Amino acid sequence: MPKELLSPLPGTFYRRPAPDKPAYKNEGDEVAIGDVIGLIEVMKSFNEVKAETAGKIVKFLADNEEPVMAGQPLAEIA
Amino acid sequence: MVKVLKPGLSTTVQDLGRPGYYNIGIPLSGGMDRLATRAANMLVGNDEGAAVLEAVFMGPELEFTADAMVAVTGAELPPKVDGAARETWTSFAVKKGQVLSFEFLKKGARAYIAISGGIDVPVVLGSRSTYTLGALGGFKGRKLEAGDELPVGSGKSVKEGRSIPANLRRVNGNPAELRMVPGLYWHRITETAGKHFFEDIWKVAPEADRIGYRFKGGRPLEFVPRTPPFGAGSDPSNIVDACYPYGSIQVPGGTEPIVLHRDAVSGGGYFMVGTVISADMDLIGQLQPHTPARFVSVDLEGALKAREEREAHLHKVRASLS
Numbered sequence: 001m002p003k004e005l006l007s008p009l010p011g012t013f014y015r016r017p018a019p020d021k022p023a024y025k026n027e028g029d030e031v032a033i034g035d036v037i038g039l040i041e042v043m044k045s046f047n048e049v050k051a052e053t054a055g056k057i058v059k060f061l062a063d064n065e066e067p068v069m070a071g072q073p074l075a076e077i078a
Numbered sequence: 079m080v081k082v083l084k085p086g087l088s089t090t091v092q093d094l095g096r097p098g099y100y101n102i103g104i105p106l107s108g109g110m111d112r113l114a115t116r117a118a119n120m121l122v123g124n125d126e127g128a129a130v131l132e133a134v135f136m137g138p139e140l141e142f143t144a145d146a147m148v149a150v151t152g153a154e155l156p157p158k159v160d161g162a163a164r165e166t167w168t169s170f171a172v173k174k175g176q177v178l179s180f181e182f183l184k185k186g187a188r189a190y191i192a193i194s195g196g197i198d199v200p201v202v203l204g205s206r207s208t209y210t211l212g213a214l215g216g217f218k219g220r221k222l223e224a225g226d227e228l229p230v231g232s233g234k235s236v237k238e239g240r241s242i243p244a245n246l247r248r249v250n251g252n253p254a255e256l257r258m259v260p261g262l263y264w265h266r267i268t269e270t271a272g273k274h275f276f277e278d279i280w281k282v283a284p285e286a287d288r289i290g291y292r293f294k295g296g297r298p299l300e301f302v303p304r305t306p307p308f309g310a311g312s313d314p315s316n317i318v319d320a321c322y323p324y325g326s327i328q329v330p331g332g333t334e335p336i337v338l339h340r341d342a343v344s345g346g347g348y349f350m351v352g353t354v355i356s357a358d359m360d361l362i363g364q365l366q367p368h369t370p371a372r373f374v375s376v377d378l379e380g381a382l383k384a385r386e387e388r389e390a391h392l393h394k395v396r397a398s399l400s
Contacts, residue, residue: 009135010366010368011367012367044284044287045087067367070135070136070182070184
């Protein structure tokens with residue numbers, strides 16, 4: 001049963017730790033609980049988004065630099 | 079006492095603020111949404127000006143070391159007691175040893191968590207509010223951190239399930255409409271720019287905070303040419319330093335309006351197109367990043383009428399609980 005990883009915050013979603021760095025995770029990658037899959041920027045701070053279930057990232061549901069609302073699905077993990 | 083297990087993103091102690099020191103650069107502070115601050119306190123039997131927790135976008139996780147009555151108002155940030163869902167805008171009991179946590183944010187931006195007895199941090203210059211930029215008041219002058227132990231006063235006993243009717247909980251329109259009185263520096267922009275300013279839909283920028291709410295996405299303002307007066311910078315948005323009212327809208331470089339809020343800086347060198355009326359300041363505190371908003375021009379009479387309506391609304395909230 002695939003699970004959606006929801007954004008804990010409203011803000012801007014980033015899939016990379018810095019513009020010149022590779023993405024934290026790509027589709028098809030394995031993730032463990034607590035693995036960072038992206039950042040949400042809000043109020044001048046960057047907050048890590050961590051996987052709450054272990055599995056494989058089926059797909060990302062939000063793009064890099066996309067504005068997101070709290071509770072919006074960011075990725076599907078199965 | 080309440081133990082902070084997880085602090086949330088930026089959770090601070092706030093009351094109705096610290097008036098009287100803005101002239102020396104210390105802003106009012108206090109809950110950004112004052113109606114929600116008052117309502118949370120009313121629900122748990124506190125004075126309306128008791129200190130509550132203001133949680134932004136994300137709730138904290140709190141362990142109670144004594145029984146208490148709790149209410150969460152403002153943003154729709156659904157509370158849970160030991161994992162079991164509770165209603166917002168409604169008082170509920172938390173027993174000694176239980177943990178208060180929160181679901182993801184559903185609506186709005188700032189939730190107000192009142193605990194019977196109020197958060198009993200020391201009063202600094204007449205208020206328990208946190209002014210983080212000045213490291214003043216609240217809990218050690220800063221936002222909460224894991225491990226903090228918050229003192230709680232002794233409360234009156236009130237019933238569980240006291241609730242404020244849904245029609246008295248204010249919600250933002252879409253786009254949110256912020257009423258403003260055009261200001262002293264309005265003449266600095268062209269007539270066309272003034273028209274665009276009110277026509278355009280602006281969006282809340284992610285960097286909006288308690289000091290100022292920044293908006294993006296409208297057309298840049300065009301300035302009336304001038305020779306800069308002595309003391310003003312060469313940028314057309316610069317002025318000779320002046321006082322900044324709460325709610326004043328500065329537009330550095332003419333591109334992104336910033337509405338100063340409860341932790342405002344008291345003066346500086348940017349021109350202001352106007353001032354958001356006091357009746358709509360609460361509403362700004364509930365805007366999430368990327369929320370569309372537009373500015374609506376009102377005159378002073380309109381602003382005072384809106385203030386009266388706000389006061390009448392507050393009376394209705396009080397009456398609904400008595």
